[in-house]
Amino acid sequence: MENDYLQEEVNYAFFSFPETKEYFAKVDYYLKNNVHIQKQTRPAGIFQYVRKAYPGLKEYYRDLFEFMLTCDGQGDFEYFFIDFEQDENGKYRRGNIPLLNRRYLKDAYLVIGFLMLNIYDLDGQVEERHTLDGFLRIIREQYENYHVNLVRLLTKNDSEFVTDADYNTITAIVRSALEEFYTLGWIYFDSESGEFELLPSSRRLFLLYEKEIRNIEEIIRKNHG
Structure with missing residues (x-):
C-alpha cells in the first residue's frame, strides 16, 4: 500500500503544483473535448502549465483514461493533444472518453x-x-x-x-x-x-x-x- 502511494506521488506530481488548482480543470476539459493546447490557448499560462506538468499528465491520462497525451512541434509552435492507439484491426481505441465528448470531422x-x-x-x-x-x-x-x-x-x-x-x-x-x-x-x-x-x-x-x-x-x- 505504501509503495502504491509513493508511485502515485511520483507519476502524478503535478497535483502538488500550485498552478494545478487554477489550470487543471480547464486542461482536463480541453483534452477530453479534443481541444489542442498551445501558446495561443487561453487563459494565459495554461500552455506553460501543461508544458511543466506534461510527464505526470501523460501518465495520468494513460493510466486512468487509456489515451495518450501527445506533444508535437517545438518552441512557440509546440502543442498538446490527446491521441488514441490503434488495435490489431486498425481501429482506434477511444479510451474512457464519453461518447458525447468525441468529435468526428465531417x-x-x-x-x-x-x-x-x-x-x-x-x-x-x-x-x-x-x-x-x-x-x-x-x-x-x-x-x-x-x-x-x-x-x-x-x-x-x-x-x-x-x-x-x-x-x-x-x-x-x-x-x-x-x-x-x-x-x-x-x-x-x-x-x-x-x-x-x-x-x-x-x-x-x-x-x-x-x-x-x-x-x-x-x-x-x-x-x-
Whole structure:
C-alpha cells in the first residue's frame, strides 16, 4: 500500500503544483473535448502549465483514461493533444472518453481543411491573418476549372451546373468548418469579421493527411460525385 502511494506521488506530481488548482480543470476539459493546447490557448499560462506538468499528465491520462497525451512541434509552435492507439484491426481505441465528448470531422470539413493547408501552410508558416471571403475567393479562382467537381465533393450534389445556391452552400460549409477548427484549437476564428489565423496545432491535420493535402487538386479533378 505504501509503495502504491509513493508511485502515485511520483507519476502524478503535478497535483502538488500550485498552478494545478487554477489550470487543471480547464486542461482536463480541453483534452477530453479534443481541444489542442498551445501558446495561443487561453487563459494565459495554461500552455506553460501543461508544458511543466506534461510527464505526470501523460501518465495520468494513460493510466486512468487509456489515451495518450501527445506533444508535437517545438518552441512557440509546440502543442498538446490527446491521441488514441490503434488495435490489431486498425481501429482506434477511444479510451474512457464519453461518447458525447468525441468529435468526428465531417468529410466536407476535412476537404476544407485540406484546401486551407494547401493554400496557406505548405511552407510550414502559421499565425498569418486571413479572411473567410478571401479564402472563398482563392478557392473559386484556384479551382475554377473544377467548379462542378468541387461542388459535388462538398455538397454531394450530382448536378452538372453550378448555381448561386451552390456557392451559398459552400460558403456555409466553409464557415461551419472554420468554426469547428476553432473549437478544436486549430485556428483562431472571428465569426463576425470572418478573420482567421492558423495556429500551430493545425499542422496535425497536415501530419495525418499530408498526401491528400499535397494532392487536393488531383482529388478534386478526379471527383465525379
